[in-house]
Amino acid sequence: MDAPEPEAPDSARSRAKDKSPWNWLLLIPIVVPLIPAFFNADSPRLFGFPRFYWLQLAWILLGVGTTTLVYQMTKKRGEH
Amino acid sequence: MWRDHLTEIIVFSVLFLLVSAMGFVAARWRRPQDMAHLDEWGLGGRSFGGWITWFLVGGDLYTAYTFVAVPALIFGAGAAGFFAVPYTIVIYPLVFLVLCRLWSVSHRHGFVTPADFVRNRFGSPVLALLVAITGIVATMPYIALQLVGIEAVLKTMGVTGDSALARHLPIIIAFAILAAYTYQSGLRAPALIAFVKDSLIYIVILVAVIYLPYKLGGWGSIFDAADAKFQASPAPGDGILLNANNQLQYVTLAFGSALALFLYPHSITGVLASRNRDVIKRNMSALPAYSLLLGLIALLGYMAIAANVKPLPGAKAGSVDGNTVVPLLFDQQFPDWFAGVAYAAIGIGALVPAAIMSIAAANLFTRNIYKEYLKRDATPAQEANVSKITSLVVKVGAVACIVFLDPQFSIDLQLIGGVIILQTLPAVALGLYTRWFHRDALIAGWVAGMGLGMWMLYQIGNPATGKKHFAGSAFPLSEFGFDTKKTIYVGIVAVLVNLVVAALVTLVLRAAKVADGPDGTTPDDYFADEGTPRAAAPADRAPSAPEPVA
Numbered sequence: 261m262d263a264p265e266p267e268a269p270d271s272a273r274s275r276a277k278d279k280s281p282w283n284w285l286l287l288i289p290i291v292v293p294l295i296p297a298f299f300n301a302d303s304p305r306l307f308g309f310p311r312f313y314w315l316q317l318a319w320i321l322l323g324v325g326t327t328t329l330v331y332q333m334t335k336k337r338g339e340h
Numbered sequence: 341m342w343r344d345h346l347t348e349i350i351v352f353s354v355l356f357l358l359v360s361a362m363g364f365v366a367a368r369w370r371r372p373q374d375m376a377h378l379d380e381w382g383l384g385g386r387s388f389g390g391w392i393t394w395f396l397v398g399g400d401l402y403t404a405y406t407f408v409a410v411p412a413l414i415f416g417a418g419a420a421g422f423f424a425v426p427y428t429i430v431i432y433p434l435v436f437l438v439l440c441r442l443w444s445v446s447h448r449h450g451f452v453t454p455a456d457f458v459r460n461r462f463g464s465p466v467l468a469l470l471v472a473i474t475g476i477v478a479t480m481p482y483i484a485l486q487l488v489g490i491e492a493v494l495k496t497m498g499v500t501g502d503s504a505l506a507r508h509l510p511i512i513i514a515f516a517i518l519a520a521y522t523y524q525s526g527l528r529a530p531a532l533i534a535f536v537k538d539s540l541i542y543i544v545i546l547v548a549v550i551y552l553p554y555k556l557g558g559w560g561s562i563f564d565a566a567d568a569k570f571q572a573s574p575a576p577g578d579g580i581l582l583n584a585n586n587q588l589q590y591v592t593l594a595f596g597s598a599l600a601l602f603l604y605p606h607s608i609t610g611v612l613a614s615r616n617r618d619v620i621k622r623n624m625s626a627l628p629a630y631s632l633l634l635g636l637i638a639l640l641g642y643m644a645i646a647a648n649v650k651p652l653p654g655a656k657a658g659s660v661d662g663n664t665v666v667p668l669l670f671d672q673q674f675p676d677w678f679a680g681v682a683y684a685a686i687g688i689g690a691l692v693p694a695a696i697m698s699i700a701a702a703n704l705f706t707r708n709i710y711k712e713y714l715k716r717d718a719t720p721a722q723e724a725n726v727s728k729i730t731s732l733v734v735k736v737g738a739v740a741c742i743v744f745l746d747p748q749f750s751i752d753l754q755l756i757g758g759v760i761i762l763q764t765l766p767a768v769a770l771g772l773y774t775r776w777f778h779r780d781a782l783i784a785g786w787v788a789g790m791g792l793g794m795w796m797l798y799q800i801g802n803p804a805t806g807k808k809h810f811a812g813s814a815f816p817l818s819e820f821g822f823d824t825k826k827t828i829y830v831g832i833v834a835v836l837v838n839l840v841v842a843a844l845v846t847l848v849l850r851a852a853k854v855a856d857g858p859d860g861t862t863p864d865d866y867f868a869d870e871g872t873p874r875a876a877a878p879a880d881r882a883p884s885a886p887e888p889v890a
Contacts, residue, residue: 278437278867286433293426294595296587300419302580308553308560312581316425317635320628323429327436327625335618 282333289323342498348671349497351680352687356514359536359688363521363529363695370528376721378452381526381728382703384613386447390622392531396696397610397623398630399534401428401601403482404489404690407541407637409751412662414641415651418570418578420586422638423594428631431598432624439602439624440617441772444868445861447612448875453700454608454768455708461771463857464779465712470786471764472708475605478761479701481753482604483738486690486697487511488663488747493683495652496667508743514687515694519735522695523728527613530695537692540685542633548643548682549636552673556646562639565646575804580642585825589814592829600762600831603769605700606693616870637666644669659805694735702730752810759793759813759831766835766842772866779857781845789838796830 292298293316302310309317342349370387372380379386388396406424413421442457451457454475459468490511494500500507521529553559563580570578577586601607614620644665649672654661667686670679706727711718718726741750767782777785799819802811814827849856865875 278440283437286436289433290430293429294591296582296591300582300587305560308558308563310563310580312419313422313563313635313639316422316429317632319426319429320631320635323432323631324625324628327433327628330433330436331621331625335621 278334280330280334282330285326285330289319289326292322293319342500345497345499345671345676347676348680348683349499351677352493352497352683355536355540355681355684356687359533359691360517360521362532362536363518363691364524366521366528366532367525369525369532375526376724378703378706378720378723378727379450381724382452382699383609384527384531386613387615388531388613388619389615390619390626393610393614393619393623394626395534395538396527396531396613397607398627399530399537399689399692400606400610400696401627401693402630402634402689403486403693404686405482405485406634407686407689408489408492408663408666409485410634410638411641411644411666412651414638415644415649415665416578416641416662417575418566418580419582420577420590421641422635423590423597424638425631425635426591427594427597427601428634429628430595431601432627434598435602436621436624438769438772439611439620441866442608442768443611443614443617443620445772445865447870448865448868448872449861450874452612453605453704453707454603454764455704458767458771459708459712460860461775462767462777462779462782463860464783467767467779467783467786468708468712470783471767472704474760474764474786475704476701478757479605479697480734480737481741481750481757482606483694483697483701483734484741484747484750485754486694487515487738487742488750489690490514490687491742491747492661492663493667493686495661496664496671497683505743508739511742512739514691515735515739518691518695519698519732522698522731522735526728527609527696527699530692530699531613533688533695534692537685537688540681541689544678544682544685545633545636547678548640548670552640552643552647552669555673556643562642562646566642569645586814586827588817589827589829592832593813596762596829596831596835597758599765599769599835600758603761603764605704606697609696609700609703618869640666640669647673694738698731698734698738699727701734702727705730755810755813756794756797759797759834760790762831762835763789763793763838766839775859776846777842778846778849778854780854781842781849784845785838785840785842788841789834792837793830793834796833800830 299312299315301312304311306314367375370385372385375381410421410424445451445457449456449460451460453472455468455472458471459465494510499510553562556562567580570580577583582590602611611620614623647669649665649668651660651662651668652664653659667683670682674682706723710726711723715722763786766777766785770777796815797813798809800810800812800815801808805811813830815830815833817824817826817828
């Protein structure tokens with residue numbers, strides 16, 4: 261292997277990879293699951309699950325959805 | 341008696357031995373040209389793709405102890421134990437970008453541990469040593485907890501004796517096998533075994549959450565049974581919902597645990613073993629599948645209530661071992677062979693994380709103590725060898741913790757472990773983003789956060805068990821002079837104080853123009869991806885042995 265260049269030629273582009281307004285969406289699945297007012301109740305029940313349980317399990321989907329969206333949207337920009 | 345559980349024991353043993361054989365064969369899987377290198381033994385050649393990383397990191401984070409202890413907590417306290425669900429939801433978006441930066445800079449410089457990064461970023465061997473020791477100390481009780489998980493299963497099967505040695509013999513044998521194949525195959529062993537472990541767990545849980553509610557009268561009546569139990573109990577904090585006093589604790593514990601998880605050296609080992617940034621990003625959106633699993637497993641605690649499970653007695657007279665509720669539930673509700681499969685899933689579920697943890701602790705010792713202080717010019721082959729031997733020592737230590745000390749002691753230590761590993765957050769996680777902190781200020785912050793955290797944990801007693809100190813992580817805010825019954829997670833307070841101290845001391849040191857260490861990384865290092873060549877090692881780091889490019 262050659263000695264590495266301190267400034268790789270594609271550095272500007274690869275730096276753009278991490279900087280994206282889409283990343284702000286990641287805050288949603290970080291903040292929402294940490295607000296007990298949303299989920300700390302028994303009703304409505306869903307399939308017998310109190311709200312406390314089904315809603316927190318549903319937030320897994322919120323997390324997966326958001327991270328997948330951010331990954332897909334930022335991947336295209338960085339592709340070269 | 342164990343004779344009543346013969347089918348379970350046979351199924352358990354067969355699956356356990358099958359997996360052990362896989363552990364030995366793993367050395368030949370994706371075989372490297374040269375196993376005598378820490379990158380190969382300790383990081384699987386830094387070559388794992390999406391699926392392997394998913395199983396490896398998943399198998400690493402969701403441990404046997406989680407599968408046993410979280411439902412036990414739900415069984416005993418109710419809603420408060422469900423914190424593990426928001427915790428494992430919040431974590432992935434939280435570290436989505438952070439881990440990519442860590443991977444890139446580690447790839448560029450050949451870092452194997454978080455302390456390697458700190459050493460280079462802040463030019464401070466002392467700070468790196470603190471990070472390394474914190475990591476090793478936090479990991480040891482975590483390994484011991486995996487044994488607690490296996491022990492709960494063995495106890496339920498009646499595999500237990502009267503003397504201390506007889507009681508622990510099965511675990512000693514299991515760990516001897518584990519130690520042997522980890523020694524031989526390194527990170528490849530848990531990576532390969534993780535496939536089996538998680539397939540078994542997924543099967544068992546899917547069957548359990550479909551079949552058990554059907555048998556127990558539906559989810560509604562399961563929750564109602566739990567509600568009735570907590571209504572009748574005198575404890576103030578339990579219930580199927582949170583009350584006004586433990587909501588802050590719930591949220592700060594979930595958030596603090598999420599901050600802590602990827603600071604643990606073993607989580608970082610799993611991440612650094614992946615092939616490129618893309619693998620990490622894809623995993624951050626795919627790993628929550630395990631959180632769903634964890635949420636469903638947690639609810640086994642309520643099913644155990646509905647099924648009238650009575651936990652087995654604990655080590656001390658009059659106490660109960662809550663960890664046995666899930667194994668007992670399977671024992672009572674399922675045919676023997678299926679309970680055996682479930683026990684094997686938990687048992688094997690202990691081996692995967694225990695192997696990764698011992699490898700991570702061994703890497704910390706090798707890179708940040710042995711190579712830094714004992715033998716500066718160690719060759720890659722010597723490093724790999726020291727790591728292999730250290731991983732054995734670590735496992736012997738964990739077994740000794742269980743055999744000679746009360747297992748409760750490991751549980752308490754692990755509680756402390758979470759609080760202390762959080763104190764590496766400013767240097768490791770924030771260090772990935774900013775070089776603003778002065779190296780000595782980070783040391784001051786670490787000392788302040790650690791001291792406060794230990795003091796707070798020392799203050800926490802539990803009148804129900806008669807323990808005066810280290811009985812939990814919920815610190816009553818009234819101790820700080822607030823007029824309230826609310827509690828807060830110790831780790832969050834300690835890490836905030838750590839940050840404030842680090843910031844203030846930085847300002848003072850900068851004003852006094854105290855010399856800071858050199859930054860061995862460049863901004864571009866944080867975005868390097870697969871295929872970027874390694875940066876040359878700085879002259880003071882490895883004078884004689886340039887790292888070969890993997």
